[in-house]
Amino acid sequence: MKQEVDQQHPISMYLKVWLLLFVLSSFSYMVDYFQFQGILRWSLILVFMFVKAALILIVFMHVKWERLAMKLVIFLPPIAIVVLISLMYVEGDYIHFNRLASFIN
Amino acid sequence: MTTHKKQEEQVDGWQGVVNDWSAEKENFNMPWGKLMMWIFLLSDTFIFSIFLTGYMNVRLSNVALWPNVSEVFSLTIAGQHIPLILIAIMTFILITSSGTMAMAVNFAYRGDRQKAALLLAITAFLGLSFVGMQAFEWTKLIVEEGIRPWGNPVGAPQFGAIFFMITGFHGLHVSAGVILLAVIAKRVRQGRYDKQGFQIVEIVGLYWHFVDLVWVFIFAFFYLW
Numbered sequence: 001m002k003q004e005v006d007q008q009h010p011i012s013m014y015l016k017v018w019l020l021l022f023v024l025s026s027f028s029y030m031v032d033y034f035q036f037q038g039i040l041r042w043s044l045i046l047v048f049m050f051v052k053a054a055l056i057l058i059v060f061m062h063v064k065w066e067r068l069a070m071k072l073v074i075f076l077p078p079i080a081i082v083v084l085i086s087l088m089y090v091e092g093d094y095i096h097f098n099r100l101a102s103f104i105n
Numbered sequence: 106m107t108t109h110k111k112q113e114e115q116v117d118g119w120q121g122v123v124n125d126w127s128a129e130k131e132n133f134n135m136p137w138g139k140l141m142m143w144i145f146l147l148s149d150t151f152i153f154s155i156f157l158t159g160y161m162n163v164r165l166s167n168v169a170l171w172p173n174v175s176e177v178f179s180l181t182i183a184g185q186h187i188p189l190i191l192i193a194i195m196t197f198i199l200i201t202s203s204g205t206m207a208m209a210v211n212f213a214y215r216g217d218r219q220k221a222a223l224l225l226a227i228t229a230f231l232g233l234s235f236v237g238m239q240a241f242e243w244t245k246l247i248v249e250e251g252i253r254p255w256g257n258p259v260g261a262p263q264f265g266a267i268f269f270m271i272t273g274f275h276g277l278h279v280s281a282g283v284i285l286l287a288v289i290a291k292r293v294r295q296g297r298y299d300k301q302g303f304q305i306v307e308i309v310g311l312y313w314h315f316v317d318l319v320w321v322f323i324f325a326f327f328y329l330w
Contacts, residue, residue: 033188045329049322059207062307095166
């Protein structure tokens with residue numbers, strides 16, 4: 001079956017990705033351990049997070065070897081989540097501002 | 106006719122999408138269980154995203170001080186005060202279990218059912234130890250720190266609600282995964298899938314990797330932010 005042929009990757013590939021994930025996790029732990037603050041902290045956390053998530057999705061979950069029709073099923077709907085996050089970010093900021101303003105009054 | 110059809114299937118990219126959807130056949134060339142698992146994971150993505158978005162909103166709009174997460178989850182090991190160490194260990198365990206899971210899928214498709222079953226069992230064991238550590242963490246927070254879903258002595262009252270909700274829901278996923286992995290490991294070892302093929306291992310694998318994937322986001326947003 002085509003399916004089974006697709007799965008024939010050498011074990012070393014998984015070990016490499018696993019090692020990479022391990023190192024990236026250590027890095028993100030270091031961000032906290034050395035108490036980086038501000039923009040540097042947030043950007044480092046996000047970068048490590050996205051690289052880890054991408055590695056898990058692409059290699060471990062085999063998305064790389066799926067057809068485009070399948071990738072679209074997985075990646076198109078979450079665009080709605082991005083919209084939600086953006087809206088809620090604006091909303092949260094606005095509520096925060098209003099709360100502070102009401103305390104001043 | 107068959108050769109023509111094969112050629113058509115091999116085209117990927119946008120032409121492949123058009124072929125897949127317009128041909129009079131199944132749209133996705135995979136076992137139905139795998140497709141359904143992807144659909145389920147997609148819905149789960151939405152659930153966890155909504156939890157995390159709610160958390161973001163609460164944290165943004167809160168005027169009370171958010172607890173210092175690094176301190177709340179610190180442990181004192183051999184007289185050394187180490188911040189966030191338990192969570193780091195849990196992260197490493199989950200990543201390792203993801204690695205063994207990927208290898209189990211690989212061995213299953215090679216037909217090596219002994220190795221596949223062993224790796225599945227290791228994955229289940231690692232998952233179990235993750236749940237155990239989480240139980241320890243919860244106990245510590247509830248008993249020693251007095252953190253409750255409605256309030257806590259260390260800062261913003263929503264901290265407890267968010268923490269128990271998100272990690273509890275993730276922990277439930279891990280627990281369900283451990284049970285599933287144990288059952289599948291046993292069946293693989295008994296040779297139940299020798300005839301019908303080992304797609305089930307890949308399907309369970311997808312679920313397990315997803316649990317790891319969610320943890321990556323929880324670790325970043327809840328524990329590190």
